[in-house]
Amino acid sequence: xxxxxxxxxxxxxxxxxxxxxxxxxxxxxxxxxxxxxxxxxxxxxxxxxxxxxxxxxxxxxxxxxxxxxxxxxxxxxxxxxxxxxxxxxxxxxxxxxxxxxxxxxxxxxxxxxx
Amino acid sequence: xxxxxxxxxxxxxxxxxxxxxxxxxxxxxxxxxxxxxxxxxxxxxxxxxxxxxxxxxxxxxxxxxxxxxxxxxxxxxxxxxxxxxxxxxxxxxxxxxxxxxxxxxxxxxxxx
Numbered sequence: 001x002x003x004x005x006x007x008x009x010x011x012x013x014x015x016x017x018x019x020x021x022x023x024x025x026x027x028x029x030x031x032x033x034x035x036x037x038x039x040x041x042x043x044x045x046x047x048x049x050x051x052x053x054x055x056x057x058x059x060x061x062x063x064x065x066x067x068x069x070x071x072x073x074x075x076x077x078x079x080x081x082x083x084x085x086x087x088x089x090x091x092x093x094x095x096x097x098x099x100x101x102x103x104x105x106x107x108x109x110x111x112x113x114x
Numbered sequence: 115x116x117x118x119x120x121x122x123x124x125x126x127x128x129x130x131x132x133x134x135x136x137x138x139x140x141x142x143x144x145x146x147x148x149x150x151x152x153x154x155x156x157x158x159x160x161x162x163x164x165x166x167x168x169x170x171x172x173x174x175x176x177x178x179x180x181x182x183x184x185x186x187x188x189x190x191x192x193x194x195x196x197x198x199x200x201x202x203x204x205x206x207x208x209x210x211x212x213x214x215x216x217x218x219x220x221x222x223x224x225x226x
Contacts, residue, residue: 004157033213033214035216041218041219042120042203042216042217042218042219043158043203043216044216045213045214045215045216048213056213058213091157091158101146101148101163101207101214102148102160102163103148103160103214104160105150105157105158105159106157107155107156107157108156108157
């Protein structure tokens, strides 16, 4: 049973470009969470999604960031017009249901903005 | 607001000794408290968790205790080994939405 798959593992963008990070949850999981981790810091909650629904986006910056989890295909975290401060590791986690609480993390996507 | 505080930020112990990491949380409705281990360049891995209906849970060399009255929980690692060196994160569920928020992490180093 494959784990949570994230791609790309590393992404380099210039200021002003767009970054798209993809996450395929574990088989059978319909709940996806995105977290951001700055170097030497903890994991900051960004957004919690279910298939075709955003459940909680209280951690998402108001501008330039968006997330989706369509009926078919992976969850996408999209960052428009990237700035240097967006450089971080972005982790996706999946869960089988809302009640479980147990999160299974991917290996992360490391975004570097030049 | 929602907050999980974790101490210490760094911890160095002699191989074979015990390590203890402590966390406090703010949301009285929190009912799930996992602990994650993160190795360099990897994603966090769940190592143990506890729910609010129990006060202690143990799995081999790892144990977690929970004091709901005081809103704090702790991770105990006994007979530490070099492979225990990593960053450890505590976390807590928030409200009914099952959002999980994390502490700031503890970098544990095991001295040979």
